[in-house]
């Protein structure tokens with residue numbers, strides 16, 4: 001029997017992989033999780049990355065994609081990466097390693113899952129003879145990674161909203177210079193929150209949603225979490241080929257990336273600590289200190305992709321920590337939404353603390369970390385990675401520590417320059433980014449304008 005998926009809130013249909021891929025969020029507002037966690041296949045340190053990925057992902061997609069089809073998709077997806085190892089590991093200093101997730105086409109770790117997810121989605125839609133409109137809002141990395149992965153796909157239109165004049169020039173140009181006919185950028189006269197509300201509004205309109213075939217590839221989509229399991233395994237093997245335990249420090253926003261590390265551990269990977277590294281938006285750090293989840297207003301930081309106060313994927317961990325008590329999780333999530341604050345049962349809290357540590361770093365500490373890492377190792381890191389590195393240093397773990405590098409420093413040139421005194425260079429394939437023409441439409445912060453723009457695209 002192929003593996004199936006259930007919602008964390010227990011009130012949605014049990015689905016196979018392909019339906020979960022297309023659904024994103026469950027109809028009861030919960031997140032889809034695998035009913036069983038398959039055992040880790042044999043992965044060796046010298047295995048090519050696509051081969052390891054195919055072996056690890058096969059049981060999760062069984063019943064929807066066979067191993068041959070999956071293998072071809074994975075091989076093609078990782079062919080576009082700028083390093084033969086796809087996700088190389090470097091030793092920074094004794095016992096401290098960096099897992100480099102920045103070698104994808106848009107220079108952030110989201111490429112690693114989205115390049116595979118886009119191809120899985122397109123293949124499934126071809127099979128069903130359906131077309132969808134992927135709609136999303138971005139403050140930076142997600143939009144460019146989604147656009148790059150979805151550009152030119154036969155059965156998909158992609159519409160990304162960004163706040164006009166409020167994303168960095170590098171990030172905007174990575175979206176607006178893509179020439180594929182199925183890519184549509186809408187610059188909204190408003191903030192990132194306005195963009196998100198417009199996207200939510202479009203999805204909430206069931207009639208419109210069906211009319212234009214809305215779909216999402218945001219970080220709560222199980223397929224993304226699944227793809228990220230792979231590099232935790234390959235990195236552990238690279239550092240400890242014989243399988244001794246390692247620990248990971250993960251710069252965290254929506255809790256998707258570090259959750260994948262937890263799944264790798266559940267599959268059987270020897271992992272000691274999982275360090276959750278946050279910036280000043282420290283909802284998770286405060287949870288680890290107190291057992292209470294309390295959302296506050298989002299404050300902008302030098303690591304903007306972690307400026308989040310509702311870490312959506314944390315619900316998956318709570319569901320597992322509760323012993324899969326869907327009713328209790330549903331109640332808790334409703335309370336968090338309405339009251340902005342909820343304390344989890346003590347047994348769940350202790351289960352989480354058994355495996356995770358929480359750390360936080362402010363902007364001044366982040367700049368100092370970029371500078372000191374560069375001075376000590378000649379390795380230039382971005383502000384998100386710097387938060388992870390400092391958290392790793394504070395961890396008492398007695399194992400080798402692997403910090404995940406989540407973006408290339410050239411994506412955040414101002415913060416990096418303020419730390420090291422020079423401007424980080426874009427890699428060769430993006431050298432002409434500032435010469436290419438841009439293509440986007442400006443719209444007002446208005447639901448009807450979004451709908452009109454999407455209808456025009458679908459015609």
Ligand SMILES: *Cc1c(COP(=O)(O)O)cnc(C)c1O
Nearest residue numbers: 141253254255256257305406407
């Ligand atoms: C998205 C992102 C993160 C946060 O990852 P989550 O899966 O949301 O925890 C961290 N760093 C960078 C550079 C990102 O783009």
